[in-house]
Amino acid sequence: MKRSSYKALLRPLLVVVSGPSGVGKDAVLARMKQLGEPLAYIVTVTTRLRRPKEVDNVDYHFISSERFQWLVKHNQLLEWANVYGNYYGVPSRPIREALEKGQDAIAKVDVQGAATIKKLLPQAVFIFLMPPSMAELTNRLRKRLTESPDTLARRLKTAEEEIEQLAMFDYVVVNRQHEIDLAVAQIKAIITAEKCRVIPREISL
Amino acid sequence: MKRSSYKALLRPLLVVVSGPSGVGKDAVLARMKQLGEPLAYIVTVTTRLRRPKEVDNVDYHFISSERFQWLVKHNQLLEWANVYGNYYGVPSRPIREALEKGQDAIAKVDVQGAATIKKLLPQAVFIFLMPPSMAELTNRLRKRLTESPDTLARRLKTAEEEIEQLAMFDYVVVNRQHEIDLAVAQIKAIITAEKCRVIPREISL
Numbered sequence: 001m002k003r004s005s006y007k008a009l010l011r012p013l014l015v016v017v018s019g020p021s022g023v024g025k026d027a028v029l030a031r032m033k034q035l036g037e038p039l040a041y042i043v044t045v046t047t048r049l050r051r052p053k054e055v056d057n058v059d060y061h062f063i064s065s066e067r068f069q070w071l072v073k074h075n076q077l078l079e080w081a082n083v084y085g086n087y088y089g090v091p092s093r094p095i096r097e098a099l100e101k102g103q104d105a106i107a108k109v110d111v112q113g114a115a116t117i118k119k120l121l122p123q124a125v126f127i128f129l130m131p132p133s134m135a136e137l138t139n140r141l142r143k144r145l146t147e148s149p150d151t152l153a154r155r156l157k158t159a160e161e162e163i164e165q166l167a168m169f170d171y172v173v174v175n176r177q178h179e180i181d182l183a184v185a186q187i188k189a190i191i192t193a194e195k196c197r198v199i200p201r202e203i204s205l
Numbered sequence: 206m207k208r209s210s211y212k213a214l215l216r217p218l219l220v221v222v223s224g225p226s227g228v229g230k231d232a233v234l235a236r237m238k239q240l241g242e243p244l245a246y247i248v249t250v251t252t253r254l255r256r257p258k259e260v261d262n263v264d265y266h267f268i269s270s271e272r273f274q275w276l277v278k279h280n281q282l283l284e285w286a287n288v289y290g291n292y293y294g295v296p297s298r299p300i301r302e303a304l305e306k307g308q309d310a311i312a313k314v315d316v317q318g319a320a321t322i323k324k325l326l327p328q329a330v331f332i333f334l335m336p337p338s339m340a341e342l343t344n345r346l347r348k349r350l351t352e353s354p355d356t357l358a359r360r361l362k363t364a365e366e367e368i369e370q371l372a373m374f375d376y377v378v379v380n381r382q383h384e385i386d387l388a389v390a391q392i393k394a395i396i397t398a399e400k401c402r403v404i405p406r407e408i409s410l
Contacts, residue, residue, distance in 0.1 A: 128403070171401040186401055193398035196376040196391055198333070 011200045012099045014121060015039070015106040015191060018114035019129030020159035021083075022141040024175045024183075025108040026059065028129060031184050032106070039191075040098030042107035045071065048086035051144075061091075078205075079109060079116040084151065090117070096205045104191060111162040118168055123201040125194050127187060128169040132176045134159065140177070216405045217304045219326060220244070220311040220396060223319035224334030229380045229388075230313040231264065233334060236389050237311070244396075245303030247312035250276065253291035266296075283410075284314060284321040295322070301410045309396060316370050323373050328406040330399055332392060333374040337381045 017025055033041050045061040047068050056062050063071075068087045071077050080089035090107050098105040109117065114126055131137035137159055141152055166172060171190050175183040194201070222230055238246050250266040252273050261267050268276075273292045276282050285294030295312050303310040314322065319331055371377060376395050380388040399406065 127401075166403055169403050171398065172403050173401055186397055189394035189397035190401060192391055192394035193376065196332075196378055196395060198371055198374050198377050 011195075012102050012203070013104045013191065013194055013201065014095060014099065014124040014203050014205075015104065015127065015187070016114055016117055016124050017106060017108045017127050017129060017187070018111050018169070019175075020131060020137060020162050021110065021155050022137050022144070022159070023129045023131045024140070024180065025129055027180060028175060028183050028187065029106065029108055030059075031180050032187065035184065037188060038103070040094060040103050040105040042090060042094050042098075042105055044108065045077070045089045045091060046086060048088075078107075078120065079113045081110065081112055081116075083110055083112075084154075088113070092205065099203060099205060111165055115165070115168060121203060121205065123203050125190065125201070126169040126171070127190060128166055128172045129183065130163070130166075130172050130174045131159070132174055136177060216400075217307050217408070218309045218396060218399055218406060219300060219304065219329040219408050219410075220309065220332065220392070221319055221322055221329050222311060222313045222332050222334060222392070223316050223374070224380075225336060226315065228334045228336045229385065230334055232385060233380060233388050233392065234311065234313055235264075236385050237392065240389065242393060243308070245299060245308050245310040247295060247299050247303075247310055249313065250282070250294045250296055251291060253293075283312075283325065284318045286315065286318055288315065293318075297410065304408055304410060320370075320373060326408060326410065328408050330395065330406070331374040331376070332395060333371055333377045334388065335377050335379045337379060 017029060019025055029041060032039065043057065043059075043061050045063050045068065047063060047065050048060075050056060050060070050062050054060065054062075065087070068080075068089065071089060071091070072080060076091060076093065077089035078092045078095060080087060082088075088110070090109055090113065095105045095107065107117075111128075114128075117124060118126060131140070134156065138152070138156060141155055171186075173183050173186045173190075222234065224230055234246060237244065248262065248264075248266050250268050250273065252268060252270050253265075255261060255265070255267045259265065259267075270292070273285075273294065276294060276296070277285060281297055282294035283297045283300060285292060293315075295314055295318065300310045300312065312322075316333075319333075322329060323331060376391075378388050378391045378395075
């Protein structure tokens with residue numbers, strides 16, 4: 001307890017950012033990266049098709065189903081899931097490497113994924129990105145133009161269920177459109193505050 | 206669940222800033238005020254003489270012993286103490302008034318005073334301001350340098366005494382000379398993060 005309290009000042013964190021599909025997890029993390037926040041941004045692997053504006057190995061590691069199965073089989077994914085027919089996974093190694101060199105790591109996952117990571121690493125910092133309203137979430141999903149009406153309805157229903165799962169998160173940050181920097185500032189503040197905690201979080205991976 | 210989580214964003218906090226005498230509590234809070242942080246700054250009452258640069262009702266409420274005893278008798282002080290023959294007290298009313306109108310309040314007290322408030326209002330946010338010399342000591346301990354066993358033992362003992370007090374705090378902020386704005390930024394971040402908590406703190410006074 002005693003000595004570890006002091007260590008807390010430097011102990012790296014694993015920050016897990018989650019929230020409903022369409023809430024803006026990617027945009028928020030991209031903005032943090034753009035602002036030069038010194039974090040290890042964990043890039044998710046996925047089997048889904050790259051969208052026009054996405055960059056391979058930056059937005060996601062776009063990989064084949066065979067490669068994905070290999071990663072699962074070799075225990076290389078901290079968490080993985082099949083979301084609407086596509087596989088997504090959070091690679092363990094970059095997280096472990098960041099923490100080992102004392103760097104904070106930040107990962108984005110869906111709410112199911114956050115629940116899995118919570119069981120494995122309860123000492124991670126769990127942040128729920130909340131849409132300001134279901135109406136705005138609907139708008140955002142519509143603007144993607146990648147969703148059929150059926151898909152849209154399913155995603156909205158899931159989002160409602162996910163918001164019910166807030167209780168497992170440490171923090172909730174509302175991501176308002178055109179105010180992404182406010183959400184980013186709150187996440188930065190959460191990281192700063194967490195590093196000031198007297199009782200440190202003990203992450204081992 | 207949903208609505209209370211949202212409410213948490215607006216629930217006012219009581220922030221208690223403490224630390225050893227001379228660590229810079231007054232300076233840090235004065236700087237926060239100067240920067241326009243929208244908090245209710247709770248002014249301590251004291252029977253000690255005003256120092257040349259101090260302003261009555263800004264730095265302290267300078268009052269007579271009779272007035273002080275009246276406040277104690279009428280239960281108007283959240284916490285009070287006799288420090289080297291002078292009385293100091295934290296008035297309850299301005300805290301209650303701030304919280305009632307939804308404003309965050311911030312008070313500065315010595316470590317004993319923080320312990321008293323912790324018992325009365327465990328849901329307040331307790332921040333320990335740490336002097337830089339202790340931080341330096343901390344660094345040495347953390348790095349486990351090769352000092353003589355005697356020196357190391359003495360340093361450990363000192364650290365232990367400080368840390369015994371630290372344990373009741375939520376956060377520790379190092380106040381380095383000429384870097385007061387860094388301490389202020391960390392306190393601001395702690396307040397921001399606390400307002401994002403999923404499980405809100407419930408203060409009633």
